[in-house]
Amino acid sequence: MLDQLTQQPADALLAIIKLFNADARQDKIDLGVGVYRTADGATPVFRAIKAAEKRLWETQDSKGYLGLVGDEGFVTRLMPYVFGADHPADGRIAGMQTPGGTGAVRLGAAIAKAAGATRMLIGTPSWPNHAQILGDLDLEMVGFNHANTDGSADMDAIRSALRSANAGDAILLHGCCHNPTGVDYTPAEWDEIAALIAQRGVLPLVDVAYQGLGNGMAEDRLGLKAVMAHCDEVLVAYSCDKNFGVYRDRVGAFYVVGKNADDTNRAMSNAFALARASWSMPPDHGGAAIRIILEDEALTADWLAEVEEMRDRINAVRAKLAEAVKAGSVDLTPLARQNGMFATLPVSPEQVKQLREEHGVYMAGSGRINVAGLTTNNIPKFIHALADVTG
Numbered sequence: 081m082l083d084q085l086t087q088q089p090a091d092a093l094l095a096i097i098k099l100f101n102a103d104a105r106q107d108k109i110d111l112g113v114g115v116y117r118t119a120d121g122a123t124p125v126f127r128a129i130k131a132a133e134k135r136l137w138e139t140q141d142s143k144g145y146l147g148l149v150g151d152e153g154f155v156t157r158l159m160p161y162v163f164g165a166d167h168p169a170d171g172r173i174a175g176m177q178t179p180g181g182t183g184a185v186r187l188g189a190a191i192a193k194a195a196g197a198t199r200m201l202i203g204t205p206s207w208p209n210h211a212q213i214l215g216d217l218d219l220e221m222v223g224f225n226h227a228n229t230d231g232s233a234d235m236d237a238i239r240s241a242l243r244s245a246n247a248g249d250a251i252l253l254h255g256c257c258h259n260p261t262g263v264d265y266t267p268a269e270w271d272e273i274a275a276l277i278a279q280r281g282v283l284p285l286v287d288v289a290y291q292g293l294g295n296g297m298a299e300d301r302l303g304l305k306a307v308m309a310h311c312d313e314v315l316v317a318y319s320c321d322k323n324f325g326v327y328r329d330r331v332g333a334f335y336v337v338g339k340n341a342d343d344t345n346r347a348m349s350n351a352f353a354l355a356r357a358s359w360s361m362p363p364d365h366g367g368a369a370i371r372i373i374l375e376d377e378a379l380t381a382d383w384l385a386e387v388e389e390m391r392d393r394i395n396a397v398r399a400k401l402a403e404a405v406k407a408g409s410v411d412l413t414p415l416a417r418q419n420g421m422f423a424t425l426p427v428s429p430e431q432v433k434q435l436r437e438e439h440g441v442y443m444a445g446s447g448r449i450n451v452a453g454l455t456t457n458n459i460p461k462f463i464h465a466l467a468d469v470t471g
């Protein structure tokens with residue numbers, strides 16, 4: 081029977097990790113998978129996570145099951161960051177821990193489908209796994225162009241996509257730090273989009289995977305805040321993998337905002353059933369460590385300082401690239417106006433291959449770069465390589 085299966089290609093993004101590791105060149109540059117790097121190119125465990133893990137090791141006396149919701153303290157302590165300290169506390173919001181943001185996106189899309197959606201609107205390009213998840217769930221993906229070439233959001237495209245949407249469609253939005261373009265909506269744009277979503281009766285699923293890495297924890301929540309202000313039903317997929325640096329621990333959360341507590345509880349019962357049938361209960365370790373941080377003022381302050389250090393470094397790299405203005409035919413100035421770890425450069429797959437093979441510069445085939453892979457030391461080499469292949 082197994083001989084009936086068709087060979088699947090390796091995940092293109094994850095394949096870059098292997099290619100990079102196999103390259104013996106000392107001055108190679110990894111701009112592939114979305115992992116934060118310090119100015120020394122390292123991805124260290126956060127100080128606050130180390131301290132929390134120590135405390136967890138000292139105090140945890142059982143590894144018995146926690147249940148479908150995962151670590152409840154983690155889920156509730158995260159809410160003021162996701163929704164703001166003034167979020168409604170009338171039972172309209174409930175959540176659960178998920179295996180990474182991916183688990184939460186999957187749950188959100190599955191809930192939208194279970195609630196009757198057959199189509200999901202999504203700005204393209206998007207994180208490639210979004211399309212894979214929607215395809216796997218048999219949800220029709222209705223793409224619209226996300227960004228203009230000048231680095232602004234393509235508002236005409238989203239307006240017309242929403243105007244031709246049907247009530248009962250869903251839309252997947254990146255809450256902040258758009259992956260792969262770095263192009264976020266301005267507060268005024270968010271407001272307009274959220275009003276249109278509400279007017280058209282479309283269900284928003286907001287994917288928040290990089291909170292804090294754009295303009296600040298509160299600033300990066302403004303998009304979701306606008307959606308909440310206009311729409312009485314919202315699904316949220318949240319990832320802690322980047323802003324707590326716990327990538328391999330797979331820490332995420334899924335939240336439902338319903339019209340009322342009854343609707344929310346019913347939606348959550350569906351989310352629990354879907355989770356039970358796929359991963360059952362989420363892995364505990366990373367969520368428990370994050371809960372310990374969020375319960376402790378000093379650890380929380382240290383965590384927020386670490387997020388600020390990351391944000392400042394990413395924005396400094398963006399500014400430095402924009403200062404160069406051009407590399408060959410590539411205009412680097414929009415990078416300073418974009419947010420988060422990613423930018424998509426106008427380079428062809430052939431040029432991406434040339435960058436890798438001739439210069440040891442690794443990036444996604446789409447031309448997406450992980451800005452955090454650049455440092456003051458390797459920026460000149462990167463610009464030179466880019467100029468060489470596009471000039």
Ligand code: LMR
Pocket residue numbers: 093112113114115207209259
């Ligand atoms: C990325 O886009 O690089 C990250 O979200 C990692 C992943 O799982 O693709």
